[in-house]
Every structure is written in structure tokens, then in C-alpha cells.
Amino acid sequence: MRGSVTRLARRVRVIPFQRPTHTHGNRAFFFIIPPRLGATTSFHHNAFFSSPSPFRFPTGQRRSMFIQTQATPNPSSLMFYPGKSVMEVGSTDFPNPRSAMNSPLAKSLFAIDGVTRVFFGSDFVTVTKSEDAAWEFLKPEIFAVIMDFYSSGQPLFLDSQAAAAMDTAIHEDDSETVAMIKELLETRIRPAVQDDGGDIEYRSFDPDTGIVKLRMQGACSGCPSSSVTLKSGIENMLMHYVPEVKGVEQELDAEDAEAALSGQME
Template identity: 75%
Template structure:
């Protein structure tokens, strides 16, 4: 992975490449999300966060994602990182210097992979694998996965790809295939994985299952 850094005032931000050339991880050297992650696929969805809103105000930014200690920014293909980076560095540094909350409304975000009392053994195993084996690898690439459900009859696990993983078809296919193979290997009841896409109108579209 390629590393770069930007510095202003007393803050030092590192950048790290992702499998998606149009997505970069920006690491401010401090926690971003204490629990879970947040994905902002549009400027409208970013209105709930001062930082996401500021990043979307940079011309060419198309998606923002918050991880535990990084912010992944996705750009339009025709825009150069050389043009965008200084503005993104400035937006992140300005946000942390003003000590604003990450969200306008205080959010208590529960983990989507938390195991509940009414989860059966199969669902509990799926969630544990996602949390301990799969999620760390996806986060290393500047994204995350969100568990959306398991259909007992079909054996299909529904997942949503976030951050860098959602913007690059080739990396998403690779990750999804790897996730599906691991789940099917460790949990024989799993027969496949469906990727869920949320549109701005909050409707869900289901993609075809992978054949891996």
C-alpha cells in the first residue's frame, strides 16, 4: 500500500491507498468512530455529520465513509487526487480543530454483528465470522460490511458493502467472493451471499448471488 501524509498546524494526517483507485483512506491519528462505522453515499446523507458535510463540499467528492480510525473519501473518476487532497486535508483538520461532534445528533450505534438472545446457532456463527475474520480485512482496505440478515430457507446471507468496497466493482466482487467462500466453508448452512444496495430513497435492491 502507498502511504503519504499531510500536515498543518499540529495535526498529522496519513493517507493510505485502497483497492479502489478512486478511494483513499485518510488517517487523522485519532479515533473517528468509537463504535461501528458510517457510510455516506450522497451529499444528502452527509447532512447529519459536520465532517461528512464539509468533505462533500469539496468538488469531486462522491462518497465518504467513517471507520474506527480513518475516513475513506471516494472521488469522481475524472478528478485528480493531486487537486483534491489539499482540500480534504484542510476539511479534516478544520473539523478536528473546532472540536465539533462527529454527528449533529448524538448517536448510539449498536453493532450489526452483535449476537442477540433470539439468534439461532447459524446466525451467531455468521455474525462471529463477520466480526472476527472478515470485517478486519475489509476495514484494512478502507471499507466495511454491514450484516443485513440470513434467510433460513435459501441459506443466503445479505450484506451491504461500505466505503471503498462499495465504489469499485472489481474489488467488491473479489471481496464478496472471499466473504462468501469463507462463510460457506465455516458455516455449511450458508449457500451464498447477496449484496444489498441502498438507494437515496432508502429502497433496497438485491444483486444476483455470487457463483464463487
């Protein structure tokens, strides 16, 4: 989340990442073939420029897929880029398996032992794991699930009416202050936060106290530096452009609140 603070302050695209064995730029490239189809997972060093032999799927069509990964400031979250559009509009956060019942992809990811949260961005999927799970074992399973989903032709959501939460949509009954807050969140703050594999959701503004309440999503939820992002990045920007804003507070969902309570009790 510290990367978000830097971008919010300077508007410079600097994405923190851990350099993997095979890279191009700031992302790791993987050429994936589903293990259960008889092939082994392979890593293609120069996948971006090369044209490896395509894999023949049961449909008879020749397809190949490159899945890239990118680290986030949250060591428990990793971004997966399927090379295809994920969310056409907005983003969707799945904090638990119950919330994923309407999405075949999210539901399949939660079926992997060790996956605790899933987030859909515009062109990436952020997966969060439990502390005792290891990425070296999770990544091949996640690759296979993403590959299977995009080759199956299934919709991202079973309910065709399901859409991303339009929390920053400006309504007729919104005050001028709320409209300004939403516009800043959508145009200046959200893009920087999404670069770190997460998002923010506008919850409310109290005109009496001047407090804006936001909910962190994806990799930003539970990230050790999320409080720095809120205070040093988002809060400073909102207070600078909207004088009515006196502070920003994070509103926790049920899972995060329970985790925070458990941490205090230990």
C-alpha cells in the first residue's frame, strides 16, 4: 500500500514487486498448460515475445494462454493477469466463499485449500491466502483454475444482472461535497490503489464530523500498510481538495473485524 501513497502524492506509476526468476518488466510471465490434461506446468522465460507451440484443447481449437503474476505490498495477496479482460466495469470483492456463489471463477478459486479472499479488477484477479499456505503450492492450482475458466466459456457471474458496485456513481440527491469526494475517489485515488491489487469502496460522509468512511478491498484489505495508505495518501488528498473533509476512517467488513478482534485478544 505504500506504493499507493507514492502514486497518490506524486502521480508517478511506481509498482513495488518482488523480482521472480523469470521476468519481463515488472511482472512474472508463465505459460500454463492445465496439469490434469496430461501436461506439466512450464515457465516460458520470454513468453511475451515468443510463440510457443499452441496446446490443443478437447474442443479442437488451438489456444495458448499466458498468465502473469505480480506481487503486492500485502505478502498474503498476489495479482494474476490472465491477459484478458476480467471486469468490464468497476471491481468486485469476495471476502468469503459465501459471497462467491454467483461467480464460477471465484467459487473455484475458493475451492483451493488456503485461499481466503478473491478480488476481480479490470484485467487481473487478486488472490489472498492464509498465513500457513505457501505460494509455491497454491500458484499451480490457481493457474489451472483461471485457465479452465477462460477455456470453458462460462460467464463471470451466473446472474446476468449482477454488476460491479457503483459506489462512486453520483446521484441527484448527493451534496456537492459528496459528489467531489466520489469524483476524486474514482479518478485520482482508485487507479493508484488498483495498481496494488485492491480497491476502495465509498461508504459514507458525515457532514457534522467531516469523516469519510471507506472500505478497503482485495489486497488492500488486511494489508499491514493499509492504514498508511488511508492516512498519508487518501486522507491527505481528500482534505486538500475538499475542505469539508476532516478525516478518513476505514470501515471493516465482518471478516476483517473478526481478524482485528482476534489480534487484539492474542
